[in-house]
Amino acid sequence: MSTGKAFEYATAMSFYIHVNHQGGQVQIVNDIYFQNVKSSFDALGVNDKNNLMSAAMSAALEVFNLEKNLQDMTNNLIIRIAPDSYGEIGDVRDVILTKDDWEIGISCKHNHQALKHQxxxxxxDFGNEWAGYPVSQNYWQNVQPIFQMLQTYRNGGVNWRDLPNYGISKEQDVYIPLLNTFLNEFNQLDEEHSDLATRFMEYLAGRKDFYKFVMDRNHRVVTIYCYNLHGDLGIGGAVPFVPLPTNFISxxxxxxxxxxxxxxTLIIEMNHNWTVGLRLHSxxxxxxxxxxxxxQPIQIPNSLLTIQIPY
Incomplete structure (x- = not known):
């Protein structure tokens, strides 16, 4: 049972309910992905369900105010849940709303603001997956011994906490050498490809524009982050454009x-006020x-519209 998945269901249903109440045409694609999030929602208690629906509806109504295409009730709105595999190609949207050739998406987060968990x-091949630039043979040669060691302990059913019993430090023998190798390769890719910063941040933040709903249950607030990186949100000027970085600062x-x-943890700082933290963990x-x-986003551009709504 995943509260995050349940929040996706609540978000999809909030758009469906609102359009339906307004007399518009709307349908939900009732496939395996929708059934998956519905099952997560159905497994919750009444209070949890009400909290999720209240937060999702508050955020959905705000998006309606920003999107003229949603306000037009004459065209059929199709709502679907994105498969998890979308995230692997840099599409972080969970709920996708479509009308003819127009489309926007929502990323749903429950009590956390993480960009991705790659x-x-x-x-x-992180270089190829993140930016389309394959890593070098030198990278593979340096990481293989570390992962081969982990495979040995994995086969033996060893827990992370027990590695010191075998003379292995998770930090000194795994995290630090892996991150050093990663950082060296990342720097090499940066030297070879001038658009790496743009592609890297686009992979993390989203190759498709979207609204991110972050539900904070403790404070009963839902925050909407408007990731208008390609100018596809709020057509007509309701949502400011957010420039992607063009180079790394550090x-x-x-x-x-x-x-x-x-x-x-590594800190990646880029121009246009983008800074992210990459924390390696298991x-x-x-x-x-x-x-x-x-x-995790540490700093985001000032032009990224952020809206907080109590629910």
């Missing part, structure tokens, strides 16, 4: 509050042969 592994290790260097207790980046 992975590193012995098979994932790529470095995070410095902790006490002045020490982080063992798992959420599993058992040793894994791939690791996740928790990609």
């Amino acid at each position: 992975r590193l592994s012995n098979r994932i 790529k470095s290790w995070k410095v902790n509050i006490n002045g020490s260097q982080s063992t798992n 959420a599993a207790s058992l040793v894994e042969t791939s690791l996740k980046f928790d990609s």
Whole structure:
């Protein structure tokens, strides 16, 4: 059961309910992806369902105010849930709204603001996946021994917390060497490809424009972030354009509050006020042969319209 998936259902239903109440034409694509999020919603208690619907409806009504195409009730609105595989190609939208040749999407986040959770592994070519530029053989040669070691402990059913019993430090023997190799390769790709910053941020933030709904249940506030990176939102000027970065300012290790260097987080600073943190981690207790980046926005452009709505 995923509250995030349930929030996707609540968002899709909020658009459906509002258009229906206004007498407009609307339909939901009732496929396996919709059934998946519906199951997550149905598994919740009444209070949780009401909270999600209240937050989603508040945000959906605000998007209606920004989008003239949604206000036009004469054309049929089709609502569908995006498959998770979209995220792998840089399309972060969860709920997609379509009218004829017009389309917008919503990214739904419950109690977190992460951009993406992309992975590193012995098979994932991050350069090609993120930007269309393959990594070098040197990168593969440097990461393979680390992942081969992880595979050995994975096969033995070893937990991360037990690695010190085998003389292995998760930070010193896995995170730091992996991130050093990643950073060296990232810098090399940057030297070879002048548009890497643009492609990198587009992959993280979204190759398709979208509204991000971030529900904060503790404060009963839903925040809408309007990622109008290509000028497709609020046609007519209701939503400001947000420029993607064109170059990197710095790529470095995070410095902790006490002045020490982080063992798992990189800070990527770009022009146009884009800064993101890449924290390498594993959420599993058992040793894994791939690791996740928790990609968090640290700074976003001032032109990115942000709307907070109590619900």
